[in-house]
Amino acid sequence: MTRRPLCLVCLFLMLFLAAGDWLGFPFIRGNPLPDYLKEWIKEHPESVVCGEVESFRDTEFSQTVSLNESYLIYRSKKFPIKNITVYLKKREELKPGMYLCVRGILEELSLPRNPGEFNARQYYACDHMYYSVKKGEVLKKGKEGNAYQTLLLRIREHLNGVLEGAAGEAAPVFAAMVLGEKGELPKETKMLYQMAGIIHILAISGLHISLLGVGLYELLKKTGLGIWSAGFLSLTVMIFYGEMTGGSVSAMRAVSMFLIATGAKILGRIYDMMTALSVSAMILLLESPAYLYNTGFLLSFGAVLGVGAVLPVFLKFSGIKNKILKSLMGSVCVQLTTLPVMLWFYGEVSIIGIFLNLLVLPTVGIVLISGVFTALIGCISPGLAVCVSLPGRLVLFAYDKLCSLGASLLFCTWTPGQPKIWQAVIYYILLFSVTGAAGFLIKKEVKNRRKLYLAKSGFVVSLAAALFVLSQRDRQHMEITCLDIGQGDAIAAQLPTGEVFLVDGGSSNKKNIGQYQILPFLKNQGISYVDAVFISHTDEDHISGVREILEYMEKGLISLKIGNLILPGISEKTEARRELEALAKKVGIQVMTANRGDDFRIGDGRISVLSPEKGASGEDVNEDAVVFLLSYKNFRGLFTGDVGEETEKKLLSVLSDVDFLKVGHHGSGYSSTQAFLDKIKPEVSVISCSESNTYGHPSPETIKRLEKSGSRVEYTMKSGAVTVFTDGKNVGVRRFSPS
Numbered sequence: 074m075t076r077r078p079l080c081l082v083c084l085f086l087m088l089f090l091a092a093g094d095w096l097g098f099p100f101i102r103g104n105p106l107p108d109y110l111k112e113w114i115k116e117h118p119e120s121v122v123c124g125e126v127e128s129f130r131d132t133e134f135s136q137t138v139s140l141n142e143s144y145l146i147y148r149s150k151k152f153p154i155k156n157i158t159v160y161l162k163k164r165e166e167l168k169p170g171m172y173l174c175v176r177g178i179l180e181e182l183s184l185p186r187n188p189g190e191f192n193a194r195q196y197y198a199c200d201h202m203y204y205s206v207k208k209g210e211v212l213k214k215g216k217e218g219n220a221y222q223t224l225l226l227r228i229r230e231h232l233n234g235v236l237e238g239a240a241g242e243a244a245p246v247f248a249a250m251v252l253g254e255k256g257e258l259p260k261e262t263k264m265l266y267q268m269a270g271i272i273h274i275l276a277i278s279g280l281h282i283s284l285l286g287v288g289l290y291e292l293l294k295k296t297g298l299g300i301w302s303a304g305f306l307s308l309t310v311m312i313f314y315g316e317m318t319g320g321s322v323s324a325m326r327a328v329s330m331f332l333i334a335t336g337a338k339i340l341g342r343i344y345d346m347m348t349a350l351s352v353s354a355m356i357l358l359l360e361s362p363a364y365l366y367n368t369g370f371l372l373s374f375g376a377v378l379g380v381g382a383v384l385p386v387f388l389k390f391s392g393i394k395n396k397i398l399k400s401l402m403g404s405v406c407v408q409l410t411t412l413p414v415m416l417w418f419y420g421e422v423s424i425i426g427i428f429l430n431l432l433v434l435p436t437v438g439i440v441l442i443s444g445v446f447t448a449l450i451g452c453i454s455p456g457l458a459v460c461v462s463l464p465g466r467l468v469l470f471a472y473d474k475l476c477s478l479g480a481s482l483l484f485c486t487w488t489p490g491q492p493k494i495w496q497a498v499i500y501y502i503l504l505f506s507v508t509g510a511a512g513f514l515i516k517k518e519v520k521n522r523r524k525l526y527l528a529k530s531g532f533v534v535s536l537a538a539a540l541f542v543l544s545q546r547d548r549q550h551m552e553i554t555c556l557d558i559g560q561g562d563a564i565a566a567q568l569p570t571g572e573v574f575l576v577d578g579g580s581s582n583k584k585n586i587g588q589y590q591i592l593p594f595l596k597n598q599g600i601s602y603v604d605a606v607f608i609s610h611t612d613e614d615h616i617s618g619v620r621e622i623l624e625y626m627e628k629g630l631i632s633l634k635i636g637n638l639i640l641p642g643i644s645e646k647t648e649a650r651r652e653l654e655a656l657a658k659k660v661g662i663q664v665m666t667a668n669r670g671d672d673f674r675i676g677d678g679r680i681s682v683l684s685p686e687k688g689a690s691g692e693d694v695n696e697d698a699v700v701f702l703l704s705y706k707n708f709r710g711l712f713t714g715d716v717g718e719e720t721e722k723k724l725l726s727v728l729s730d731v732d733f734l735k736v737g738h739h740g741s742g743y744s745s746t747q748a749f750l751d752k753i754k755p756e757v758s759v760i761s762c763s764e765s766n767t768y769g770h771p772s773p774e775t776i777k778r779l780e781k782s783g784s785r786v787e788y789t790m791k792s793g794a795v796t797v798f799t800d801g802k803n804v805g806v807r808r809f810s811p812s
Contacts, residue, residue: 083351090362101363104181104203106145110152111181114145114204120179121146122157122206126171126218128226128319130256136161138209139202140173155201159209169226170219177209186557186793186810187590189420189491189597198363199322199370225317229254235451236444239458243466247444249275253318260588262473264630268486269476270426271433274440277318278373282327284438285445286311290335304339308332322357322364323373329353330377346381350374371414379410383508390511390532397431404430409504409536413497413543420596421488421632425479433472440465477629486632489544490599496543503539507532546599550798550805551678551705553733557789557809558590559583559763560770561614564712564735565594566703572676574605576712576735578618582763587621594794595633604675605637607667609714610698611650620649623656635662639673641699642666643691667699679704683724684716695738696720702731706801711753713737713744721749732804733797734758734784740771750782756804757785757797764790 094101104111114120124143129136138159144151159175167173181204182194194203233254237244246262248254255263255275266272274280286307293303308331315328330349337344354374357364364370384406393399404427415422443465451458479485492500514528548569556563561580567573573595580586595603609615625631638657640650657664667673668687673680684700691697698714710733713721717738725748734755737744739762758779762770771788779786785806787795793810 077345077348077351079348079355080351083354086355086358087365090358090365094365101198101365106152106154106203110145110147113147114179114181118178118180119176120206121174121176121212122154122159122179122204123172123174123213124157126167126169126173127156127222128169129167131164136164136167138167138173140175145179154204157202157204157206158197159206161209161211165211165214167214168218169222171217172213172215173211174213175206175209176212177206179204179206184810186789187594188554188794188809189593189595190590191593195363195366196368199361199367201361225313229317231452232448235448235455235458236462238455239447239451240444240462240466243462243469246275246469247440247447247462247465250277250281250441251318251444251448253277253321253324261628261630264588264625265473265476265480268423268630268632269429269479270423271429271472271476273372273376274433274437276369276373277315277321277324277327279323279327279330279377280434280437281441282311282315282324282331284441285314286331286335290338300339304335308335322367322369325357326350326353326370326373326377329356346377350377350381368414368418372411375411375414376407379407383410383504386508386512386515389515390529400431400434401427404428412540413492413500416489416492416543417497420490420593420599421486421601423485424487425482425485429475429479432475436468436471440468443468480629480632486601488596488599488601488632490546491597492543496545500539500543503535503542507535507539550800551708552796552798553703553710554594554794554796555735555759555761555787555789556590556594557761557793557795558586558618560739560766560768561586561617562609562714562735562739562761563591563618564761565598565600566678567598567600568676568678568705570676572678573600573603574607574675574680575603575619576607577609577615577714578606578622579613579615579620580617581614582766585621587618587625591618591622592625592631592633601633603633603635605639605673606635607639607680607699607701607712608641608653609700609712610641610694611647611653612694612715613649615714616649616653620653620656623653623660623662626660627656635660637663637665639665639667639699641685641689641691641694641697642668642671642687643685643689643697645691647694667701677705683727684720686723700724703733705799708732708799708801708804710797711735711755715739715741715744717741717743718746718749721746725749725752728752730754732756732799736760736771736775736779738770739766739768740775741768742772742774745775745778747778747781750778750784754782755779755784757787757806759787759789759795759797761789 090101122143122145124140127139127141129138138161139156140159141156143154143157145154182197184194185192229252233248233252236247240247245257245259249258263272266275289310290303290307293306311328311331315324318324330353333349333352334344357370380403384403387402387406388399393402408427412422443462447458447462450461511532551569552567554565558580560582562577563586564576565573578591606619654664667682669682669684671682681702682699683702685697689697695715696717696719698716700713700716703710709731711731712735715738731753734753736758740760760771776786787806789795792808796807798805798807
């Protein structure tokens with residue numbers, strides 16, 4: 074490290090930024106507006122914002138525009154607001170660099186509302202973006218745009234059109250790999266590649282820049298150009314390419330490192346990967362300190378760190394000579410250095426990807442080169458471009474088959490959940506201590522077999538200990554988490570012994586809650602198997618996310634397994650129920666029904682079904698919903714679906730005090746009657762609904778009744794996910810987003 078002073082400077086910079094953030098300095102999470110203006114925006118969200126168009130994208134119904142150098146007009150004064158995203162009501166003819174003035178609803182970018190959910194505010198802070206404008210209406214726009222940016226956009230659009238015409242179904246993948254255009258990439262492809270551990274090939278990264286940049290440099294040299302001319306031209310093209318493809322963090326890191334590597338060749342100096350990596354990191358961090366917490370930044374730099382620092386030591390120390398085993402060791406080293414980052418953000422890591430990358434990395438160049446030449450030749454001869462795309466398309470077809478095969482294997486992924494900070498710190502201390510110790514032994518050229526055997530044994534044990542520390546989850550309580558999924562219900566219960574069951578999972582005002590709320594939560598918690606899913610009834614706001622998850626399971630896009638699907642035991646079946654049952658049976662889930670008197674044992678928990686009665690028609694799906702009592706030691710929790718006063722009256726004779734109540738029908742005025750609450754006297758009650766809904770939930774009368782009964786009332790709309798935890802005697806509450 075002392076021989077690489079820039080590496081030390083980079084490390085100190087990262088520690089300085091992290092310490093400053095921990096102490097509360099606004100290096101990373103700072104909002105550019107003064108506090109009084111933030112408060113004014115909350116009270117008067119309709120605002121006027123102006124700035125220069127950086128990029129724009131047409132959506133199904135409108136247009137999304139990114140503005141840079143933006144400012145907010147407040148009382149005839151201009152306040153800089155950095156960059157901003159605007160969602161226009163209707164499409165406009167725009168050009169990059171064009172001046173645009175918009176009126177709309179100004180909102181601060183949202184924080185996650187559930188464990189594992191995407192953090193938009195943290196992600197977009199890297200682009201100095203803190204607000205968005207919704208329902209935007211253009212008040213004024215300039216006539217001229219930026220000629221250079223417009224040229225980049227036109228080239229990108231034209232090449233994208235060429236790929237669409239020549240590459241057929243493979244065009245979206247070619248566009249993502251060659252142009253950085255992921256807008257048309259199918260969700261299924263992204264999910265499959267992610268589970269199989271090869272999604273990195275879709276990002277413009279060092280692989281792309283090295284193949285294209287180095288290839289161009291060598292080609293120019295062969296044409297007779299000198300080192301200076303070839304280097305200058307290849308650098309210019311790569312910078313242009315990096316900007317045209319959107320300037321992602323991995324692309325900018327790769328371009329910076331390519332610039333340093335080419336500069337070293339021109340000047341006749343030795344290129345040092347770790348020094349180049351450190352310089353690239355410092356450039357990005359000084360431009361935007363928020364990159365310190367950015368997934369792409371950490372994974373991109375972590376992967377290069379694994380290849381540049383860990384891999385050489387592991388190869389020398391292990392004595393591996395075989396090419397295949399060397400490649401396998403490369404995959405392992407990248408996985409080891411990025412593992413805590415992957416688990417922190419995703420809770421899950423692909424195991425099969427270590428092996429699939431042995432086939433993918435040597436062949437991905439075929440796809441990339443095929444895509445590049447398809448785009449270029451297609452500008453002259455569309456017919457010839459179709460032929461040129463065939464090698465890449467065949468390789469992509471093979472990738473799909475390999476990914477599907479890998480995804481079907483039991484050991485495809487490992488889901489230990491999100492680690493604690495201290496676990497990640499200990500893991501890295503162990504990993505780099507092992508690497509340093511191995512490097513020391515190599516330097517000392519130890520020949521004694523016994524010492525080497527002991528050292529290698531200690532090496533393996535230390536790595537195993539690091540993985541063990543990272544994977545430990547200390548769960549001493551039963552936890553019931555009511556997720557914030559808007560207007561609907563989605564509840565997860567976890568027992569200390571590892572069993573898990575879900576109660577409902579749907580929303581009427583949010584789309585894809587399975588992908589964006591439920592699955593991220595399960596991965597964050599280290600859940601790869603769910604013992605049972607209880608469906609209270611089949612209204613959309615209780616099943617949309619569950620149905621979505623079953624569809625993903627059918628397509629082999631997720632590794633989650635579910636044991637049982639438990640539905641109300643009623644005679645009348647809706648179309649939604651039949652669809653749910655069919656999907657469950659297709660993926661091997663046992664379908665069961667629940668009626669009054671049924672008991673289910675899940676670990677140390679006992680679920681006693683109180684409703685519907687046997688023979689119920691189900692004509693009123695709300696009143697015939699599944700109601701059950703969860704017992705764990707001395708703890709009692711009541712789950713009431715959407716039942717109202719009619720069913721509550723029927724249950725009075727079998728009810729007694731409970732510790733937890735999932736408030737019926739999202740806090741409707743027709744549920745949680747006074748007689749019902751007087752009977753059960755809930756210690757904690759949780760209402761799941763959206764902040765703005767057309768139903769008037771929760772009803773003020775219901776809240777008054779709950780408070781009158783002495784219950785502590787929690788709301789997902791105010792607090793995000795609400796977790797009720799118990800050791801079987803004492804009960805506590807944890808809010809994900811404290812209100």
